[in-house]
Each structure stands twice: as structure tokens, then as C-alpha cells.
Amino acid sequence: MDFWRRVVDVRVLGVREWSLVAVVALLPSVVGRVVSGSDGRTIVPGAVLVLxxxxxxxILEEPGWRGYGLxxxxDRHGxxxxxxxxxxxxxxxxxxxxFLPGSYQAGLxxxxxxxxxxxxGLFALSFVYAAVYFVTGRSILAVVVLHAGSNAAGELVSAPGERTVESVVTLLMTLVAVIVLVRRVPG
Structure with missing residues (x-):
């Protein structure tokens, strides 16, 4: 029962935790957009589908990755x-x-x-998501929203050609996350 409570209960998270989720989800894309000097008028076709x-x-990934696997x-390794x-x-x-034609990854x-x-970047984000997961009291909902927000920001906010800036921001967030994991999370 605790597992499902951590998936759906929005009441366990306060303003501070929701703010953390929002900042972590948006920071790389927003900083990339600011550094690029973009006017912010980029229209993404199919924005609703992206969301x-x-x-x-x-929803499909985080209950398994963070909610169960992490x-x-x-418990075994810290x-x-x-x-x-x-x-x-x-x-x-x-x-x-x-290998999926038309996907962002295939385009890379x-x-x-x-x-x-x-x-x-995914490997690095795993540390960031883990830190958010533990800081929010093991809230699966927090990392579901974080994952969705990060994906949406990457598609809808990111400026073309600013992936390097976004990667640097993600790396800095990863360093902070590692410190949080070492100092605050019992193994």
C-alpha cells in the first residue's frame, strides 16, 4: 500500500518539493534557451502529443526505475x-x-x-532523479512529474543547438545530486 501511496498522493509533497521538481525539470532547457538568445517564438508541431x-x-518508467529498482x-549497495x-x-x-525512424534518438x-x-546524459540524470526521489521522501509521483517535465521541456523549451549548454547544466545538477546522495541518503 505504501508503494501506491507514493505514486498518487500529492499531499505528501509541499511547495518546497514541488518547486524543486519544477526547477530541476526546467533548468537545463531554460538556461539553454537563455544562452542561445532565442526570442522564444519557436512553435513545436504536435505540442499536445509531446506533452x-x-x-x-x-508514468511507465518511474514506478519501476525509482519506485522499485532504486x-x-x-538497500544492497547504497x-x-x-x-x-x-x-x-x-x-x-x-x-x-x-532504431525507430523519426524519433529524436534516431536523428542523433x-x-x-x-x-x-x-x-x-541519461546516466547523469539518474543521479539527479535519485536525489529528488530521496529528498521528496521517496515520492514516486515527484519523479514521474520530474521525468514528464524534463521530457516536455526538452522538446518544447530547448533551443536548437544548445544541447551543449543543457549538458553542462545537467552535469552541474549531477554534481549537486551526488553530494546530496552521499550526505543525506542512508544506505
Whole structure:
């Protein structure tokens, strides 16, 4: 019963936790957009479909990755190693998308620099998502919303050509997340 409460109960999160989720989800894309000097008038075709896909991805992935897997590995190995294990598996999970014509990942090209940036980015985000998960009292809902928000921001807010800036911001967030995981999460 605790598992499902952590999936659906919005009352366990306060303004501080929801603000954390929003900032972490939006920060890389917003900083990338600001650095690019974009006028913000980019229209993304199918924005509603992008939002639906982002929410579905969060709902389908996070109960397993963070809600079950992270807890199980944390009990055995500690939060830092658990986040790394989940990050490796999470990156492999996305590999089939590189073979799906028309997907963002296929557009990067298997084995390209963009491919490696995407894979490393997922691995790094695993630490960020783990930190948010633990800081929010193991809220699965928080990481579902974070995952959906990150995906949507990446599609709807990101400025073309600013993936490098977004990667640097993600790396900085990862460093903070690692510190949080080492200092605040019992193994």
C-alpha cells in the first residue's frame, strides 16, 4: 500500500518539493534557451502529443526505475551505487529508440557524438532523479512529474543547438545530486 501511496498522493509533497521538481525539470532547457538568445517564438508541431508522450513516459518508467529498482539497489549497495546501476540500465532501455525512424534518438545517429551525449546524459540524470526521489521522501509521483517535465521541456523549451549548454547544466545538477546522495541518503 505504501508503494501506491507514493505514486498518487500529492499531499505528501509541499511547495518546497514541488518547486524543486519544477526547477530541476526546467533548468537545463531554460538556461539553454537563455544562452542561445532565442526570442522564444519557436512553435513545436504536435505540442499536445509531446506533452502526452512525456507524461506517459514518466508514468511507465518511474514506478519501476525509482519506485522499485532504486529502493532495492539502495538497500544492497547504497544510494550512489544504486543510482549508477539504474542509470546504466535506463540508458540501455532507451537504446531501441535509436532504431525507430523519426524519433529524436534516431536523428542523433547510433554511435554519434549526439548518441554518446544522450546516453551519458541519461546516466547523469539518474543521479539527479535519485536525489529528488530521496529528498521528496521517496515520492514516486515527484519523479514521474520530474521525468514528464524534463521530457516536455526538452522538446518544447530547448533551443536548437544548445544541447551543449543543457549538458553542462545537467552535469552541474549531477554534481549537486551526488553530494546530496552521499550526505543525506542512508544506505
Amino acid at each position: 502526452v508522450a512525456a507524461v506517459v513516459a514518466g 529502493d532495492a539497489f539502495n 544510494a550512489l551505487v544504486a543510482a549508477g546501476i539504474i542509470g546504466c540500465v535506463w540508458a540501455l532501455w532507451h537504446l531501441p529508440l535509436f 545517429g547510433l554511435g554519434s557524438g549526439g548518441f554518446w551525449l544522450f546516453v551519458f
